[in-house]
Amino acid sequence: MEVNVKDEQLADLHAMWRIRVLEETILQLRIDGDVVGSVHLENGQEAVAVGACRTLRSQDAVFSTYRGHGWALARGVPAEKILAELLYRQTGVNGGRGGSAHFSAPEYGFYGENSIVGAGAPIAAGAALAAKFDGTGRVALTVFGDGAMNQGGVSETLNLAAAMDLPVVFICENNKYSELTPINDMVRNPDLSARAHALGIPAVRIDGNDPAQVSTAVGLAITTAEHGRGPTFIEAATRRITGHYIGDAQTYRPAGELEADEKNEPIVRLKNALAAQGVAASTLESVEQRARAEIAAATERALAAPLTDPSTAREHLYV
Amino acid sequence: MSETAKLTYGGAINAALARCLEQMPETLLFGEDVALPGGVFGVTRGLRKAYGERVFDTPISETAMLGAAVGASMMGRRPIVEIMWADFMLVAFDQIVNQAANVRYVSEGRLSAPMTIRTQQGNAPGACAQHSQNLEALLLHVPGIRVAMPVQAQDAYDLTLAAVACDDPVVVIENRTLYAGAKAEVQIGGPIPAIGGHRLRRAGDDVTVVTWGAITSSVEAAVDATGISADVIEAVWLNPFDTDAVLASVRRTGRLLVVHEANLTGGFGAEVVARVVESGVSLSAPPRRVGALDSRIPAAVQLAKTILPQTDDIAAALRSLVAH
Ligand SMILES: Cc1ncc(C[n+]2csc(CCOP(=O)(O)OP(=O)(O)O)c2C)c(N)n1
Numbered sequence: 001m002e003v004n005v006k007d008e009q010l011a012d013l014h015a016m017w018r019i020r021v022l023e024e025t026i027l028q029l030r031i032d033g034d035v036v037g038s039v040h041l042e043n044g045q046e047a048v049a050v051g052a053c054r055t056l057r058s059q060d061a062v063f064s065t066y067r068g069h070g071w072a073l074a075r076g077v078p079a080e081k082i083l084a085e086l087l088y089r090q091t092g093v094n095g096g097r098g099g100s101a102h103f104s105a106p107e108y109g110f111y112g113e114n115s116i117v118g119a120g121a122p123i124a125a126g127a128a129l130a131a132k133f134d135g136t137g138r139v140a141l142t143v144f145g146d147g148a149m150n151q152g153g154v155s156e157t158l159n160l161a162a163a164m165d166l167p168v169v170f171i172c173e174n175n176k177y178s179e180l181t182p183i184n185d186m187v188r189n190p191d192l193s194a195r196a197h198a199l200g201i202p203a204v205r206i207d208g209n210d211p212a213q214v215s216t217a218v219g220l221a222i223t224t225a226e227h228g229r230g231p232t233f234i235e236a237a238t239r240r241i242t243g244h245y246i247g248d249a250q251t252y253r254p255a256g257e258l259e260a261d262e263k264n265e266p267i268v269r270l271k272n273a274l275a276a277q278g279v280a281a282s283t284l285e286s287v288e289q290r291a292r293a294e295i296a297a298a299t300e301r302a303l304a305a306p307l308t309d310p311s312t313a314r315e316h317l318y319v
Numbered sequence: 320m321s322e323t324a325k326l327t328y329g330g331a332i333n334a335a336l337a338r339c340l341e342q343m344p345e346t347l348l349f350g351e352d353v354a355l356p357g358g359v360f361g362v363t364r365g366l367r368k369a370y371g372e373r374v375f376d377t378p379i380s381e382t383a384m385l386g387a388a389v390g391a392s393m394m395g396r397r398p399i400v401e402i403m404w405a406d407f408m409l410v411a412f413d414q415i416v417n418q419a420a421n422v423r424y425v426s427e428g429r430l431s432a433p434m435t436i437r438t439q440q441g442n443a444p445g446a447c448a449q450h451s452q453n454l455e456a457l458l459l460h461v462p463g464i465r466v467a468m469p470v471q472a473q474d475a476y477d478l479t480l481a482a483v484a485c486d487d488p489v490v491v492i493e494n495r496t497l498y499a500g501a502k503a504e505v506q507i508g509g510p511i512p513a514i515g516g517h518r519l520r521r522a523g524d525d526v527t528v529v530t531w532g533a534i535t536s537s538v539e540a541a542v543d544a545t546g547i548s549a550d551v552i553e554a555v556w557l558n559p560f561d562t563d564a565v566l567a568s569v570r571r572t573g574r575l576l577v578v579h580e581a582n583l584t585g586g587f588g589a590e591v592v593a594r595v596v597e598s599g600v601s602l603s604a605p606p607r608r609v610g611a612l613d614s615r616i617p618a619a620v621q622l623a624k625t626i627l628p629q630t631d632d633i634a635a636a637l638r639s640l641v642a643h
C-alpha cells in the first residue's frame with residue numbers, strides 16, 4: 001500500500017487542531033462559567049493522542065487520565081458528546097455523571113478517564129487479561145503522566161503485565177511536570193523507560209510531539225502484543241503549554257521555558273514542516289478552519305441540549 | 320505569648336504549621352507540591368523558605384509517604400504529611416490502618432507513631448466522583464487513629480497544633496472550600512490545646528443537632544431560618560468524640576438530629592444515634608439523621624445537589640423533629 005506521507009501529515013494536523021480547538025473551547029466555557037470545577041487541558045500534548053489513536057483498531061481499549069478530552073476525541077467520540085458531558089447535558093457521554101475528569105465512552109473504545117493518579121494502569125492490564133480469554137484480539141492502551149510512574153500500583157502493573165505477557169501498551173506522557181513539581185526533582189534516573197526495561201518490557205523513548213513517531217511506536221507495540229509477546233512501554237516526551245489545570249499560574253516554570261515549548265509544540269512543528277515541503281498556506285489554513293467549524297457547531301448543539309434531569313441522579317448505582 | 324491575627328482558614332493552618340516547625344525541631348512537613356510550590360491550595364506557602372529541608376516535596380507515592388511517616392515517627396520525628404485529597408489516602412490505606420494504628424498497641428506501648436496526616440475532603444461544584452467523597456467513617460472505624468475536622472479558622476489553628484503535639488497518629492480532615500474564605504480573628508501563640516472536645520455553635524432547648532465538617536454552616540443556616548431553639552454541637556474532634564456533651568444536651572432537649580455530608584449508611588451519624596439510644600436517655604421523638612444519599616457523587620452540579628444534603632433538608636428534619 002502506498003502511503004502518501006503528506007496526506008497523512010495533513011490528517012494528523014487536522015486531528016491535532018480538532019483537539020486544540022476543543023480544549024480552547026472548553027477553556028472559554030470554563031471562563032464564562034458554563035463549565036465548572038477542575039479542568040485539565042492537554043494543549044501541546046495532542047500528538048501523543050493523535051499518533052496513538054490513529055494506529056489503534058476498533059477492538060482496542062484506551063484508558064486515560066483526567067487529561068483525557070483529546071484522547072476521547074482522537075478515539076472517535078464526537079466533540080458534541082464530550083462538550084455536553086462537561087456541560088452536564090443529557091446528550092453527554094455519561095449525562096454529566098463523569099464530568100471533565102472522569103468520563104468514559106466504551107462504544108468508541110474509550111474506557112475512561114481516571115482522576116486517581118496511576119489507577120488506569122492496572123485496569124488496562126485487566127482489559128488485556130480479558131483479551132487472553134475472550135478472543136477479541138484486543139490490545140489495551142493506558143496513558144499516564146511522568147508523575148504517575150512514582151505510584152506503586154503502576155510498578156506493580158508493569159511487572160504483572162510482563163510476567164503474564166499481557167497485551168497492553170503503556171504510554172507515559174512525560175511533560176516534565178507532575179502538577180507543580182518537576183519530575184526530575186522526584187526521581188534519580190530521568191529515563192523513566194528504564195524502569196519498564198528493568199522488568200523485561202520492551203521500552204522506547206520517543207519524541208511525543210511527533211505524531212508519526214508515536215504511531216510507529218504504537219504500531220510496533222500492537223504487533224508485539226499480537227504475537228503474544230506481551231507489553232510495551234513508550235515514554236513520549238512532550239510539554240503542556242497550558243497550566244496543570246485551568247487557573248494554574250505556572251509560577252514554577254523557569255523563565256523562557258514556556259516560550260521555548262510553544263515554538264516546539266506539535267501543531268507549530270507540523271505546520272512548519274508541511275510549509276517547508278511546499279504545502280500552500282491556504283491549505284494549512286483550511287485544515288485549521290475545518291476543525292474550528294466542526295467544534296463551533298458541536299459547541300452550539302451541546303449548549304442547546306437539555307441539562308440532565310436531576311430526578312435521574314440515583315439511577316445506575318446497581319443493576 | 321498569645322496574640323490575635325486576622326487569618327483565613329488556610330492561613331490559620333499555615334500559622335499553626337509554622338509554629339510547629341518553629342517550636343518542635345522534630346517536626347517534618349512533606350507531601351506532593353507542598354514545599355517549593357507551597358501546596359496546591361497555598362496552605363504551606365513560605366514554609367520551605369522559612370524552615371528549609373524539614374519541609375520537602377515528595378513523589379506521587381502515597382504509600383511511601385505514609386509509610387515513611389510511620390517509620391520516621393517511630394524513631395522520634397514528628398512527621399506532618401499532606402494527602403492532597405482524602406480520596407487519595409485510599410491508595411495507601413494499609414499504612415494508616417494496618418501500620419500506623421497498630422504501632423503503639425502491639426508493641427505494648429514501647430513504640431509510638433506521633434504523625435499527623437493533613438487532608439481535605441468533600442464535594443465542591445463540578446468535582447468528580449473520585450474527588451468528592453467524605454471518608455471520615457472509614458477512619459473512625461479504626462481504633463488507634465485520632466480524627467479532627469476543623470471548620471473555623473480558630474479551630475483549624477488549634478486542632479492542627481493539638482494534632483501535631485499528640486503522640487498518636489492523627490488525621491486532620493480539612494475542606495478546600497474553606498481555605499480562602501473570609502479572614503477571622505485567630506488567637507495564636509497560646510498554650511497548645513489537648514485533643515478532644517466540641518464547640519457549641521448555637522444554644523437552645525428543643526433539639527440537639529450534632530454535626531461536623533463544612534456542612535456545619537448549613538446546619539446553622541437551617542436553625543436560624545426555622546427559628547427552632549437548638550443546641551448545635553460541632554464535633555470538631557470525632558475521635559475522641561465528646562459523647563458526654565451530646566448526652567447532656569439530649570437529656571435536656573429530648574430530641575436528636577445528626578447531620579453530616581457523608582452518605583448515611585455506615586456513617587458516623589449512626590454511631591452517634593446508637594450511643595444516645597443505648598444510654599437510655601428519654602427521647603420525645605425518634606432520632607433523625609441527615610446525610611448524603613447512598614450513591615456515588617456525580618460531577619453534574621444539578622445531580623450532586625439531589626444527592627448531597629442541602630440546608631432545606633436540614634430545616635425539614637428540624638421541623639419534623641420538633642413537631643413530635
Ligand atoms: C493518588 C493520587 N495522588 C495525587 C493526586 C493529585 N494529582 C492529580 S494530577 C497530579 C500530577 C500528575 O502528574 P503526571 O502523572 O505527570 O500527569 P500530568 O498531569 O502531568 O499529565 C497529582 C499529584 C491524584 N489525583 N491521585
Ligand SMILES: [Mg+2]
Binds near residue numbers: 145147173175176178
Ligand atoms: Mg506530567
